[in-house]
Amino acid sequence: MGVVTVVGLGSMGKAALYYLLKHTNHEVWGYDKSSEVVNNALSLGANAVRADVMDDSVTKKIASNSDVVLTAVPQSIADSLVIKLHDYGVNVVDLIFLWKFSDEVAGRVKNGPLVIPACGWAPGLTNLLAVAASSELDIVEEVGIHVGGNPVNPRPPLYYDLLFSVESTIEEYVRPATIMFNGELKNVDPLSFIYPFKTWLIEGDFSEFYTDGLSTLIVTMPKWFRTIKTMYERTIRWSRHLEVMRVLKDLGLLNNTDVLVKSLGNVLKPGVEDFSLTIVEAKGMINGEPAKIAFEGIDYAREGFTSMARLTGFTAAIVADLVAKKAIVGSGLVPIEEAYVRNRDVLRQVLNGLKAENVKFMLTKTVTAP
Template sequence: MRVLLLGCGNIGRYIYAMLSKHEVVAVDKAGGCPGALSQDALEVPLGGYDLVINALPGAISFKASKRALEAGLDVIDVSFYPEDPFALHEVAAKAGARYIPDAGVAPGLSNMLAGRAVAELGDVDELGIYVGGIPERPVGPLGYSVTWSPVDLIEEYTRPARVLKDGVVTAVDPLSEVETVPSPVGTLEAFYSDGLRTLLKTLAGRAKTMYEKTLRWPSHVEKMRLLRELGFLSDQGDPPPRFITAKLLSRLKFDVPDLVYLKVVAAKGEKRVQYETLVKPRGGWTAMQIATGSVAVAMQYVIKDLDPGVTPPEYIGMSTKLFPRVISAIKQQGVRIAQEVVTRTEL
């Protein structure tokens, strides 16, 4: 199989390495992968490929995926962009191409496990996603090491989070209703984040309450709430304070191993299903590279079985044929998922 990989950042490099058995042509102006073509991702020729994997920054990834789909190429997209992935459904279907958006850890693996839970339980009363990429121990003044765009990080604390309450999509303050969550590495705190994306459409009518919460070490949220209340995260002013804050946050990088923890919990009546995974660094790769990249790589084993158009990860999770195949491929890369089913009965 001949694969075109767009982008060789942190995740793209992992994907490139894991696809070594295929002929992979990487496009990256910074040369992040060996032999990468230093071309504009929106101009690179698309002929002669069987699959495109998009690991570009969100600002251009939607356009890049659209271009590849218009050319009739199947696309696995690990990028996170603001546009609606379903806006590409007609484009892909018309060209006979298959498109899997949000093929990372969250959204991505989280969606698959949410879809699996709904397939097992039927309509659910509550569906919660808890996910965090954190240092293995609290470090620095925020108990956190900044490993990605600090401007995008600030968005997590300021952008209203869309959740489902009593079947209605509602925007909530991300730093409201903070809760503590037990985990294999200790107690963490969770706050709302705007990560449900396609789930707000695909599971509409199948869940009464649905939300995603980001995980951090305790006391982190209190400090970020203080910065927000003082105006340091504001986008108003000249220059906007958040850009100055982002520069300061970019210094908070610490040489501490990371970990990724994901838990998906669904409940219906007296029955509860929980999926859980903890990913740690391995083989010179960070936990985030492994957790995110392994999902994108695994999708190659199912994409040809999909109908043309957009197939979000939750639909793959609902399939008794496709879900085990993806989970098996993820497991081969060291990401193991535990399932717990609890049913309350009266004695």
């Protein structure tokens, strides 16, 4: 048993806290500056403290009293907090650190305590599934990640509900997405290409667009799979929603982020009943024949948690548990896909942990004979 501290007790952090309390024997602590969310954490049975985690004295105390810190703070402070905790000597699992990969930021944590970056649902779980699927192939040519959290009942005018922060939601539509095409990395405008999307998992009129979720995969995948030529993440939305967002883009209304945050913040309502789609595919060759490996799953809101919070918070909590139990070890920056390469049992443990909360994935292998 160790001490696992969750910093940031919003929807994702609360889900992580819930999982750790329910499924592990660790001593679990939570920190946030909001009295409301701290009280919610106390009601779950956690040791929860109201404090500003960006205060150096608080950060140092958290680091010295913890075996692992799971950080679920806003994107605006995630990088600086993770680096501070790392410098104070504690292992860290974070939801969005290095979501946009940076050599400079990665270099700040290349040695010392373990840091597992961008370890939520997407990126995070999707990274793990991408490398696991690719490892089933003899030759890897393409990896495609198709993910999306959406309201069960989409309502006008935006046909979307707020499932995480307004700022991060808008980022999906305005930040250039890094993808690999013909073996080279390139940046594309997210809404430049909108593709129809269908899946056997659910009926509905869906579309998808490029988003910037490859994170550390842009450096890890080419290192292990030198034949890879194509790699991307696309986010799935109800088609009506992307039609509206495309109009906003064409009118130039996506250019002023500050105004957009205020405007959409007044329109978007917090999501309650949502579902999340995850389809991760690797294509290439097995025994000289074309082949495809796919992980597919759908999850719905349950027990007061949105599906997005479940997938994000539970995945991070499972990984934090594995670090605390020393099932994942290492020094410095260790993306979750690298933890898998070092120990393939990580996949089984993560998927079994998710299954304990009724989150299930199906693995299919298709080999096409001539």
